[in-house]
Amino acid sequence: MIDGVIFYDLDRLVRQPRDLEDLIDIVEYVQRPVTGATGGRMNLINDNDRHMARMMCVMALKSSEDTARRVARQHLSAARDGEVQGRIAYGWIRKGEHKGQLVPEEADVVARIFQDFLAGESAYSIAKAFNIEGIEPPAAKTWSSTVVAKMLHPSGTCGLRSPPGSGGSTAEAADRPRPADLPPSHSKLPRPHRPSGRVTEPVAQACISPSDVLRS
Structure with missing residues (x-):
């Protein structure tokens, strides 16, 4: 009570x-x-x-x-305006005057993740191999399938950001839960779905993409 x-x-x-x-x-x-x-x-x-x-x-x-x-x-x-903002993904310089520029050693790790994944390896097996080889992970003590999966996300890897405020991304909107999918509310009035409207805007960074991996 x-x-x-x-x-x-x-x-x-x-x-x-x-x-x-x-x-x-x-x-x-x-x-x-x-x-x-x-x-x-x-x-x-x-x-x-x-x-x-x-x-x-x-x-x-x-x-x-x-x-x-x-x-x-x-x-x-x-x-x-192409300004670097927010948290920068693994593979890029995160601080200082060279913020947003490529880190060759980390870029090689990212390229290998794409290569192994395209060759049929799972995120878990890639993380396990990196831990055995002693490759330093981005922001954790060890590599995990979750870390690898996030790095395979194209927007983070290619230096793209999805700021809210204009347009709308159909792919992102489709992934968001609709009111019918959410738990029922105690409110007497229904809670309307409010599409936030997001657009993917490229920032001033190079791109580590699967095509670059395949060329290598």
Whole structure:
């Protein structure tokens, strides 16, 4: 049995008005306090505090969406200008003035991954061989099938980024779960699907592609 809930601030408790309404429904049913440690110590068991929480949640959502829109536009603009941004994949220099340039030794490892994979090797067998040979992995203690599989993803290997904010990628949209595929919500209103609209923009990097591997 839960006697109540204490939250630091309302935006740490809920991010969407629909989630707040779900919580209010539960509070009204079980009659247990949900109290904030800041912001006047509101308690959602009280009518006045519930109305105040609704207004605060809507304002916080507006601020969050404004920030997300500005950040998305900045990322899209940087991608269109060919600027290197975000986490750089294995095979490229990640820091300093030469950031985004090719690392020949790591590029050879990437090329070998493609060669072995095209020859019929699995991600697991490739990772196992690299661990036996003592090849240093990108960001873990050992190579794993998950690491190898991510490196086989063409966008990361070729230095491509998919910033949100314009157009739409049919392939990426097809992989996203639709509302019918998601678990049912306690909300009284359905949650509409909001296509984020993503477009793949190349950045100023060379590309390690399967065709390069085959030529070698």
